[in-house]
Amino acid sequence: MAYKMNFSEGIATFTIDRPAMRNAVNYEVMDGLEEFLEKVEKDGEIAFVVITGSGDRAFCSGGDLSEFHGFRTMQEAYPMLSKMAGLLYRLSTLPMPVIALVNGTAVGGGCEIASACDYRVLASSAKAGFIQGTLAITSGWGGATQLFEKLDRHDLVLKLLSEAKIHTAQELKEIGWATEILEGDAEVGLQKFMKRMKSIHPDVHKAYKKLSIANWTHNEMRERMIEEARQCAQLWESEAHHLAVAKFLNGK
Numbered sequence: 270m271a272y273k274m275n276f277s278e279g280i281a282t283f284t285i286d287r288p289a290m291r292n293a294v295n296y297e298v299m300d301g302l303e304e305f306l307e308k309v310e311k312d313g314e315i316a317f318v319v320i321t322g323s324g325d326r327a328f329c330s331g332g333d334l335s336e337f338h339g340f341r342t343m344q345e346a347y348p349m350l351s352k353m354a355g356l357l358y359r360l361s362t363l364p365m366p367v368i369a370l371v372n373g374t375a376v377g378g379g380c381e382i383a384s385a386c387d388y389r390v391l392a393s394s395a396k397a398g399f400i401q402g403t404l405a406i407t408s409g410w411g412g413a414t415q416l417f418e419k420l421d422r423h424d425l426v427l428k429l430l431s432e433a434k435i436h437t438a439q440e441l442k443e444i445g446w447a448t449e450i451l452e453g454d455a456e457v458g459l460q461k462f463m464k465r466m467k468s469i470h471p472d473v474h475k476a477y478k479k480l481s482i483a484n485w486t487h488n489e490m491r492e493r494m495i496e497e498a499r500q501c502a503q504l505w506e507s508e509a510h511h512l513a514v515a516k517f518l519n520g521k
């Protein structure tokens with residue numbers, strides 16, 4: 270299995286479990302995430318959701334380039350991109366707080382998954398970057414839309430996306446992307462974070478989340494995420510993108 274799910278003490282956890290591939294997202298992971306969302310949406314007992322990756326090297330390295338490099342045209346790439354954008358919209362609009370435990374490197378779509386969460390708690394060794402630009406594409410899973418909603422400074426968001434660099438946990442905290450940096454063991458740090466979250470009644474968290482969702486519904490966040498997927502699909506068919514992906518895969 271490419272993923273794990275755990276439901277315990279009111280916390281639902283989804284773990285991408287492909288550490289050898291730095292937890293790259295393939296169709297199996299997408300289907301697992303869809304199944305996980307269905308379970309969470311139906312289960313009235315869940316107070317918090319956690320998304321993470323297996324191991325301590327990576328949270329998620331984005332889309333699995335070895336599985337998706339066969340897409341040559343916009344028409345081929347768009348269904349995959351819009352499917353994941355739709356799943357990340359559902360993740361972000363779950364009625365309870367959604368926490369990304371960024372246990373290691375997050376790049377490309379990995380940053381988009383974390384950005385779809387309400388809180389991003391980072392292991393102190395974690396690094397992250399919207400590196401899609403280095404592949405001659407933009408974010409395609411709605412991550413830029415999520416950033417423009419969640420970070421205050423428009424210019425910093427543009428810089429984060431356009432420079433396509435990988436940043437340290439400390440830099441990500443300064444930019445406002447990281448909610449908190451966990452010192453020491455990330456699992457222990459997460460437990461402390463959850464203890465603080467749990468000290469407030471779940472209905473309070475849910476009431477504030479409802480306000481966020483109302484805003485996102487009003488300003489058509491879902492439609493903008495799908496438009497972002499379409500824009501990425503257009504760039505996907507360029508020669509520059511195919512060359513950059515071939516370079517990564519041949520460098521293996």
Ligand SMILES: CC[C@@H](C(=O)O)C(=O)SCCNC(=O)CCNC(=O)[C@H](O)C(C)(C)COP(=O)(O)OP(=O)(O)OC[C@H]1O[C@@H](n2cnc3c(N)ncnc32)[C@H](O)[C@@H]1OP(=O)(O)O
Pocket residue numbers: 289290291293326327329330331332333334335336337374376377378379381400401404407408409410501517521
């Ligand atoms: C498709 C959606 C799009 C979006 O909308 O955002 C994207 O996500 S585009 C971005 C895709 N991701 C990348 O370009 C990242 C590629 N990976 C890396 O840059 C690095 O692997 C890393 C994440 C910085 C980790 O580096 P390191 O710890 O040194 O590991 P390796 O590079 O040696 O990787 C180990 C192993 O895993 C394979 N791998 C890693 N990421 C991917 C990936 N995204 N797709 C496919 N395969 C991946 C890598 O090739 C190595 O394989 P082996 O050589 O066979 O061990």
